[in-house]
Amino acid sequence: MKVIGIEGSPREDGNTEKLVRAILAGAAQKGADTRFYKISKMNISPCRGCIGCRESGICVIQDEMTILYDEIQASDAIVLGSPIYMWQVTAQTKMLMDRLVVFVKPDFSSRLNGKKDLVLAFTQGNPDPQSFKFYFDYLEKLFSFMYYDVRGRVVAHGMRKKDDILDQKEVLERAREIGKSLVA
Numbered sequence: 001m002k003v004i005g006i007e008g009s010p011r012e013d014g015n016t017e018k019l020v021r022a023i024l025a026g027a028a029q030k031g032a033d034t035r036f037y038k039i040s041k042m043n044i045s046p047c048r049g050c051i052g053c054r055e056s057g058i059c060v061i062q063d064e065m066t067i068l069y070d071e072i073q074a075s076d077a078i079v080l081g082s083p084i085y086m087w088q089v090t091a092q093t094k095m096l097m098d099r100l101v102v103f104v105k106p107d108f109s110s111r112l113n114g115k116k117d118l119v120l121a122f123t124q125g126n127p128d129p130q131s132f133k134f135y136f137d138y139l140e141k142l143f144s145f146m147y148y149d150v151r152g153r154v155v156a157h158g159m160r161k162k163d164d165i166l167d168q169k170e171v172l173e174r175a176r177e178i179g180k181s182l183v184a
């Protein structure tokens with residue numbers, strides 16, 4: 001069982017990174033092989049919209065996204081984490097999402113080579129956990145449309161400083177439990 005974490009905050013060891021790592025730690029505790037990838041530390045460019053991948057399934061941009069394409073295909077479950085910036089995922093996360101178009105065939109069926117469980121992990125400054133529910137619901141619909149099996153979401157709210165999540169033991173505990181449930 002392989003579980004990969006892909007995390008889209010530009011801030012090193014911030015709240016989102018800790019949240020994604022907690023989910024991975026739960027999965028590892030149950031015996032999963034886990035890997036963590038930080039988009040901002042990788043050489044990944046935005047989609048050029050050439051649509052070259054539509055027929056071939058191969059992106060013309062030969063950057064470190066090729067690592068993530070291989071890792072996604074090799075994984076059983078993916079944890080995608082992002083802070084909320086301006087009511088949305090970060091630019092780094094959106095860039096990765098656009099590049100996932102490689103796995104979408106012209107008839108909108110999928111090139112994913114099997115079932116891919118997905119957990120979405122978000123952190124936000126807003127103290128109201130419901131404030132972006134509409135957006136998280138929408139993202140879950142999007143990923144379901146792209147044939148990912150959405151298994152859950154974890155949201156840490158009221159996050160300002162990069163260690164704030166350490167004070168939310170129950171959120172980190174829930175993250176670990178979701179990670180474990182991916183393997184159970």
Ligand SMILES: Cc1cc2nc3c(=O)[nH]c(=O)nc-3n(C[C@H](O)[C@H](O)[C@H](O)COP(=O)(O)O)c2cc1C
Binds near residue numbers: 124
């Ligand atoms: C440019 C920027 C925009 C942000 N926009 C929002 C926002 O719209 N809503 C919100 O609740 N928090 C917002 N935040 C706060 C972050 O989502 C929050 O601090 C998050 O935990 C940061 O994650 P990190 O520690 O992993 O980098 C913003 C932060 C930055 C730097």
